Amino acid sequence: MSVRSIAIAFAVTTMASLSASQAAYQGFAGLGSAAEGFSVPQPGRLFRFPADHGAHPDFRIEWWYVTANLEAPDGTQYGAQWTLFRSALAPREANGWSSPQLWMGHAAVTTSEDHFVAERISRGGVGQAGVVAEPFSAWIDDWQMKGHAVPGADQLADLSLTATAGDFGYELRLSATGPLVPQGDDGYSLKSAKGQASYYYSQPFYAVSGSLSLPTGNVAVTGKAWLDREWSSQPLAEDQTGWDWFSLHLDTGEKLMGFRLRDEGEGFTSATWITADGRPDPLPAGALKIVPVRTANVAGRQIPVSWNVQIPGRGFDITTQPLNEQAWMSTSIPYWEGPIAFKGSVSGRGYLEMTGY
Amino acid sequence: MTMWTAATALLSHWRRRPLQLGALLSGLALATALWSGVQAINAEARASYARAAAVLDQNGLAHLVSPNGRAIPQSAFVRLRRAGWNVSPVLEGEYRFGTTRLRVIGIEPLTMPAETDTVDLGNAEDLLSFITPPGIVVVSPGTAEKIRGQTDLALRVSDRMLDGAAFIDIGLAQRLLRREGELSRIVIAENQRPGLEPLGTLVPTLSVRESNAQSDVEHLTESFHLNLTAFGFLAFAVGLLIVYSTIGLAFEQRRPTFRTLRCLGVSLRALAVLLLSELVLFALAAGAVGVAIGYLVASLLLPGVAATLEGLYGASVPGTLSLRPEWWVSGFAIAVAGTLVSSAQSLLRLMRVPLLAAAQPQAWGRSSQAGRRFQVLAAAALLALSGALLLWADGLQAGFGVLGCLLLGASLLLPAVLSSLLTLMQRTSSRALVTWFWADARQQLPGLSLALMALLLALAANVGVGTMVSSFRLTFIGWLDQRLAAELYVAARNEGEADRLRTWLAAKVESVLPIVSVDAEVRGQPMQIFGVVDDPTYRKHWPLIVGIPDVWDWVASGEGVLVNEQFWRRERLSIGDELDLASDWKAAVVGVYSDYGNPKGQVIAGISALTSRYPHVSRLRYGLRVKPDQVADLRSSLSDEFGLPPENILDQAALKEQSRRIFDRTFLVTGALNIFTLGVAALAMFSSLLTLSEMRLPQLAPVWAMGVTRRDLALLELLRTLVLWLATFIAALPLGLALAWVLLAVVNVEAFGWRLPMHIFPYEWVRLGLVALAAAVVSVFIPLRRLAGLAPSELLKVFANER
Amino acid sequence: MVIALRNLRKSYETAEGRLEVLRGINLDLGAGERVALTGESGSGKSTLLHLVAGLDRPDSGEIVIGGRDISKLDDRGRAAYRRAEVGLVFQQFNLVPSLDVAENIAFHAKLAGRHDLAWENELVERLGIGPLLTRYPEQLSTGQQQRVAIGRTLAARPGLVLADEPTGNLDEANGDAVLETMLSLSKGTGSTLLLVTHSQRLADRLDRQVHLRSGKLE
Numbered sequence A: 001m002s003v004r005s006i007a008i009a010f011a012v013t014t015m016a017s018l019s020a021s022q023a024a025y026q027g028f029a030g031l032g033s034a035a036e037g038f039s040v041p042q043p044g045r046l047f048r049f050p051a052d053h054g055a056h057p058d059f060r061i062e063w064w065y066v067t068a069n070l071e072a073p074d075g076t077q078y079g080a081q082w083t084l085f086r087s088a089l090a091p092r093e094a095n096g097w098s099s100p101q102l103w104m105g106h107a108a109v110t111t112s113e114d115h116f117v118a119e120r121i122s123r124g125g126v127g128q129a130g131v132v133a134e135p136f137s138a139w140i141d142d143w144q145m146k147g148h149a150v151p152g153a154d155q156l157a158d159l160s161l162t163a164t165a166g167d168f169g170y171e172l173r174l175s176a177t178g179p180l181v182p183q184g185d186d187g188y189s190l191k192s193a194k195g196q197a198s199y200y201y202s203q204p205f206y207a208v209s210g211s212l213s214l215p216t217g218n219v220a221v222t223g224k225a226w227l228d229r230e231w232s233s234q235p236l237a238e239d240q241t242g243w244d245w246f247s248l249h250l251d252t253g254e255k256l257m258g259f260r261l262r263d264e265g266e267g268f269t270s271a272t273w274i275t276a277d278g279r280p281d282p283l284p285a286g287a288l289k290i291v292p293v294r295t296a297n298v299a300g301r302q303i304p305v306s307w308n309v310q311i312p313g314r315g316f317d318i319t320t321q322p323l324n325e326q327a328w329m330s331t332s333i334p335y336w337e338g339p340i341a342f343k344g345s346v347s348g349r350g351y352l353e354m355t356g357y
Numbered sequence B: 001m002t003m004w005t006a007a008t009a010l011l012s013h014w015r016r017r018p019l020q021l022g023a024l025l026s027g028l029a030l031a032t033a034l035w036s037g038v039q040a041i042n043a044e045a046r047a048s049y050a051r052a053a054a055v056l057d058q059n060g061l062a063h064l065v066s067p068n069g070r071a072i073p074q075s076a077f078v079r080l081r082r083a084g085w086n087v088s089p090v091l092e093g094e095y096r097f098g099t100t101r102l103r104v105i106g107i108e109p110l111t112m113p114a115e116t117d118t119v120d121l122g123n124a125e126d127l128l129s130f131i132t133p134p135g136i137v138v139v140s141p142g143t144a145e146k147i148r149g150q151t152d153l154a155l156r157v158s159d160r161m162l163d164g165a166a167f168i169d170i171g172l173a174q175r176l177l178r179r180e181g182e183l184s185r186i187v188i189a190e191n192q193r194p195g196l197e198p199l200g201t202l203v204p205t206l207s208v209r210e211s212n213a214q215s216d217v218e219h220l221t222e223s224f225h226l227n228l229t230a231f232g233f234l235a236f237a238v239g240l241l242i243v244y245s246t247i248g249l250a251f252e253q254r255r256p257t258f259r260t261l262r263c264l265g266v267s268l269r270a271l272a273v274l275l276l277s278e279l280v281l282f283a284l285a286a287g288a289v290g291v292a293i294g295y296l297v298a299s300l301l302l303p304g305v306a307a308t309l310e311g312l313y314g315a316s317v318p319g320t321l322s323l324r325p326e327w328w329v330s331g332f333a334i335a336v337a338g339t340l341v342s343s344a345q346s347l348l349r350l351m352r353v354p355l356l357a358a359a360q361p362q363a364w365g366r367s368s369q370a371g372r373r374f375q376v377l378a379a380a381a382l383l384a385l386s387g388a389l390l391l392w393a394d395g396l397q398a399g400f401g402v403l404g405c406l407l408l409g410a411s412l413l414l415p416a417v418l419s420s421l422l423t424l425m426q427r428t429s430s431r432a433l434v435t436w437f438w439a440d441a442r443q444q445l446p447g448l449s450l451a452l453m454a455l456l457l458a459l460a461a462n463v464g465v466g467t468m469v470s471s472f473r474l475t476f477i478g479w480l481d482q483r484l485a486a487e488l489y490v491a492a493r494n495e496g497e498a499d500r501l502r503t504w505l506a507a508k509v510e511s512v513l514p515i516v517s518v519d520a521e522v523r524g525q526p527m528q529i530f531g532v533v534d535d536p537t538y539r540k541h542w543p544l545i546v547g548i549p550d551v552w553d554w555v556a557s558g559e560g561v562l563v564n565e566q567f568w569r570r571e572r573l574s575i576g577d578e579l580d581l582a583s584d585w586k587a588a589v590v591g592v593y594s595d596y597g598n599p600k601g602q603v604i605a606g607i608s609a610l611t612s613r614y615p616h617v618s619r620l621r622y623g624l625r626v627k628p629d630q631v632a633d634l635r636s637s638l639s640d641e642f643g644l645p646p647e648n649i650l651d652q653a654a655l656k657e658q659s660r661r662i663f664d665r666t667f668l669v670t671g672a673l674n675i676f677t678l679g680v681a682a683l684a685m686f687s688s689l690l691t692l693s694e695m696r697l698p699q700l701a702p703v704w705a706m707g708v709t710r711r712d713l714a715l716l717e718l719l720r721t722l723v724l725w726l727a728t729f730i731a732a733l734p735l736g737l738a739l740a741w742v743l744l745a746v747v748n749v750e751a752f753g754w755r756l757p758m759h760i761f762p763y764e765w766v767r768l769g770l771v772a773l774a775a776a777v778v779s780v781f782i783p784l785r786r787l788a789g790l791a792p793s794e795l796l797k798v799f800a801n802e803r
Numbered sequence C: 001m002v003i004a005l006r007n008l009r010k011s012y013e014t015a016e017g018r019l020e021v022l023r024g025i026n027l028d029l030g031a032g033e034r035v036a037l038t039g040e041s042g043s044g045k046s047t048l049l050h051l052v053a054g055l056d057r058p059d060s061g062e063i064v065i066g067g068r069d070i071s072k073l074d075d076r077g078r079a080a081y082r083r084a085e086v087g088l089v090f091q092q093f094n095l096v097p098s099l100d101v102a103e104n105i106a107f108h109a110k111l112a113g114r115h116d117l118a119w120e121n122e123l124v125e126r127l128g129i130g131p132l133l134t135r136y137p138e139q140l141s142t143g144q145q146q147r148v149a150i151g152r153t154l155a156a157r158p159g160l161v162l163a164d165e166p167t168g169n170l171d172e173a174n175g176d177a178v179l180e181t182m183l184s185l186s187k188g189t190g191s192t193l194l195l196v197t198h199s200q201r202l203a204d205r206l207d208r209q210v211h212l213r214s215g216k217l218e
Helices: A003-013 A020-029 B004-015 B018-057 B074-082 B124-131 B141-147 B170-176 B216-253 B255-263 B268-313 B325-352 B368-393 B397-428 B432-483 B495-506 B537-543 B551-558 B565-570 B607-613 B628-642 B652-666 B668-695 B697-705 B710-749 B762-788 B794-799 C045-053 C075-085 C101-113 C117-127 C142-155 C170-187
Strands: A063-071 A077-088 A100-111 A116-123 A129-132 A135-138 A143-147 A158-164 A169-176 A188-190 A196-213 A217-232 A240-249 A254-260 A266-276 A280-283 A289-298 A299-311 A315-323 A335-344 A346-353 B062-065 B085-099 B100-107 B136-139 B152-159 B165-169 B187-188 B207-209 B490-491 B511-524 B525-532 B545-548 B560-564 B578-582 B583-595 B602-606 B619-626 B650-651 C005-015 C016-031 C033-039 C060-065 C084-088 C160-164 C192-196 C208-213
Touching: A003 A217, A063 A169, A063 A196, A063 A335, A063 B537, A077 A135, A077 A143, A077 A217, A077 A346, A077 B495, A100 A129, A100 A135, A100 B325, A116 A129, A116 A217, A143 C160, A158 A196, A169 A217, A196 A240, A196 A254, A217 A240, A217 A346, A240 A299, A254 A299, A254 B511, A280 B511, A280 B710, A280 C045, A299 A335, A299 A346, B004 B216, B004 B255, B004 B268, B018 B268, B018 B325, B018 B668, B062 B074, B062 B152, B062 B762, B062 C142, B074 B085, B074 B187, B085 B170, B100 B141, B100 B170, B124 B136, B136 B141, B141 B152, B165 B170, B170 B187, B216 B255, B216 B268, B216 B397, B216 B432, B216 B668, B216 C075, B255 B268, B268 B325, B268 B668, B368 B397, B397 B432, B397 B511, B397 B710, B432 B652, B432 B668, B432 B697, B432 B710, B432 C101, B490 B628, B490 B652, B495 B511, B495 B619, B495 B628, B511 B537, B511 B578, B511 B607, B525 B565, B525 B607, B537 B565, B551 B560, B551 B583, B560 B565, B560 B578, B565 B583, B578 B602, B583 B607, B628 B650, B668 B697, B668 B762, B697 B794, B710 B762, B794 C045, C016 C045, C045 C192, C075 C084, C075 C101, C101 C117, C101 C142, C117 C142, C117 C170, C142 C170, C170 C208
Parallel strands: B100 B165, B136 B152, B525 B602, B560 B583, C033 C192, C033 C208, C084 C160, C160 C192
Antiparallel strands: A063 A077, A063 A217, A077 A100, A100 A116, A129 A135, A135 A143, A143 A158, A158 A169, A169 A196, A188 A196, A196 A217, A240 A254, A240 A346, A254 A266, A266 A280, A289 A299, A299 A315, A315 A335, A335 A346, B062 B187, B062 B207, B085 B100, B085 B187, B136 B165, B490 B619, B490 B650, B511 B525, B511 B619, B545 B583, B560 B602, B578 B583, C005 C016, C005 C060
């Protein structure tokens, strides 16, 4: 069984949104067009927790996505990523091997010198991978994101996060210092002018402590983390080729989530300004402007690794620099994902994800 | 003078001697053919073992298995994955697609380690169709042929699949086999991350079955391939002897040409380069023909080889050959290398012998006294080594060592023995022509000895292997009579039917013998444990080799078990040794029975002892004892009452016939190889005689001049060849019997685990003798016809003053 | 043995066309007569000798020996004639390579059915080849080989001895010695002798000489 065919299989079902090279598959799998049989996000639906922390098998794709900006006692910067993707071949769940749900995990640790990546793929239905809403647990093999909150409390408020691969691993404890934040219009996040959308909420207020295990030894770290939850059935419009996505921890305690979906024209941008106490302020489409400052050769392609990000209406004007410009996720569906620092009208740290290059 | 002119001069030799060229090329082609043919067969078989290992054993990775052969719960797999172990589940079983039973192997492609190289599902669509209901069945082309139309499932054909097996998704396997949530074993990938919790604490009820570096099949078939390789090498060596003698003669005959060329300014280096190019050219031409013939030989032999491997070892090898590019390369390589090796001496002589030394074609091939003495000493040493290996060494390699040394030693001794014999004959004769007849035969001996040695080897191999196979057959047939004692064998289709069958049969037959078996692991070896009822049939007929008194009482009580001969020998068991048959079952070995044709070990226990430890054992098959005249009636009422299909009811005669057919098919390839070897020996003889006939004139002319007619001379030549053949044939008989004895008593025991009594079949020798005689007459025919039709002027040239 | 050759003709096919070697030979030899046949190279001396020996057949003409025409005999008859009545000595390759000297000497005599051990011993002694008896031809010098060949021929006491340059490969002294022995020994057997030579010196030692030129006797 070649790894390649697994990769392609997953790409067909899930990740069409992540890579332009898979755009051709949209027509084939019908991902870009109406999601036959699958549910479609509708505006005005309110999140129901803890149920919405769990899987939504009637939607085609879904993810539990954590990024963490970490620092060792000596000031060395690190980044960590933990992601669980769900992809459905059919809008249902079943027990046993006949389950149409596929799961994929990505884990990464970024240093200024190295970028460690691992991937896991599993079928649903037998317990090898899955998500339980309460008490919260998301796992694939021995990678796990486990909630420690008591029943009834916010299940995502206190998490432990582990992933181990051949040459790296980590054990992190995440404690929320703020509330869950719905993105877009009360969690209805528009992805194109044509109406493609997803359900999207975040927990951007984690304080992190824990340890990384690297080939050079174990490192105790502290820092900040951000969790994204998103599910949809038709995340991209037909002409969209990929996205550039920012999650920023401002030194003022405020947060900013912003993305641009690239197409043949201007692109579609969207952003949410989050106050230090967790109130979201969704910005109108087009309010966010992003311009590449510098590109670098990464995995044989030209990728913008430094960006100018502006929100003119708010006097927000920063330039980002990556911790490691080679933060390439050489997984089945490759993309760039890594920690960044930024300076300008305000400074801080965050994560950048770029797909479809 | 240009090189081209020199080349033309050199090559013109062959135009004048087309037969010599023919001998050279055919010797080389034949050597290449048999060598590459045998290599092709071995390669094909090895490829299919690799395929089998990939399909059935996941390339020899370690597995987690349940020691009692019980199913493994799927939760164990999930527990291991969640603890970080890189493992993959497998569920195996027999499933009937229409009328075809297949071994279905349910795998989980997403977790199956890449190194298992199981099956390439190609693109994503196929992978998704494979894991998504209804699923895909991956089978070999041959199996697809059989089950097409018999199943609603989509088939996918893979060349890398094994016949009779099918890959399906684990989920589909659980549905088809009705074993939801169960696994047969769990494959453990080689790559595991550090710091894992030990298996012993995670899944304490499972045990790890370590991989063998070599699969069981490969191990078992090793002797067969060694055997085949030996035959191939023998033929190759004989072919090269032909090349050696032909090239040697051609060099001597061309010495005047060399001299002329050198005198005309062609440097020694240029001459050597020319000759070398000539040889390489011949080698390439003959190599091409050889590989083509080799392919033909291999594709002719392969069905037989496949039958042998299937029959003797249960190894499945397809009967068709795929053309591999590496053969062409290796075929040409071996042809060129063989040519260079066998012409090295001639080339060296060319470089060393002074320019003006006279040509000595007559002396070519005549070995020196010292050479002959060395040969006898070497022969003695080899024979001594053979004896020493026989007495003091162990193992299959040693067995083949005994064979090799014996054959080589005997053949090296042959010229000396024949020479002494001819000297003796010459001494005892007083008539001039008779004396000359023996003297001349002795003088020709050096030139013929290589061919005679080849003939000795071929004849001895024929006698030896023939005796082995015939002895085996005789023993096997007798053993079948004992083993297949029940008159009728019937298989129910399910347990319910089996129950009804038992009740129904109870009143109709003398006794019902259930055939109950489980797959188990005993002393680390996979094998079957059979359960038998206490019945006079076994007490009277079962072919025991050794056994304690009241052996069947011990078996019936469950305290004793019988083991088959191969397991007994392999494990060096003794009566009274205890075997662990299950976690809660120990029993003592009380007897040993012969079990020919079974590659694996086997244990026979009392049926109640077996079923109490393995309660869910299948009880579908029964042997029935009835009066022979009732067989037909019972058979028809079985199919009337139960609607059993014909393949579920087998009578003894049909089973025996089937076994006999399989046996005969099994040794078809041995017979074919024997004929091939004999053919090469005949060709060697022919080419030697042809070579000698070129030098015969000066030897025959004086006798002719003194009043012996050409016709009488030709007759004497024929007689002389026949006498040498006969002497070699007689020498081959004891050598062949020795070979047979080593095969039966040493090699078979090591290779198969059973020892067979030797029987002697003189009638077969007569037949072989006639075949050999025919070959002798054919080989001598052309040289002889040339001699008989010789013009007197040709003979007179010998004496001509102008010479 | 009385020999009468009448109008013998013999030609060969060669690459250049038909070559007439003998063009009408007439010759008579009396019993016990010793005649030298001389001539240029290629004049047909050897061919004539071969015809007389029954090794080859003439195109036409008669070879009457001891009262019968051997040219009319078949292969078998001529072989019997050679065996019983002719002794041949060639320039080379006279001996049977697979037999030792003793066996070679006895060979023709035994074939002819006239094996006589006393005579053989005498020959061996007179030829001086006693020490060579257990050797094989390839172990002998050319001179020794020719001595053995002469011994082998005379041991059979043939009625007719035909010799074709028997000393052609020997130096003069050696050749003379060998020839001398042959002449004196053949006198003892009373054989008729036809000796082909191109040496006038040798020819002078015989009873009579005939000279062959271009296929005809002079």
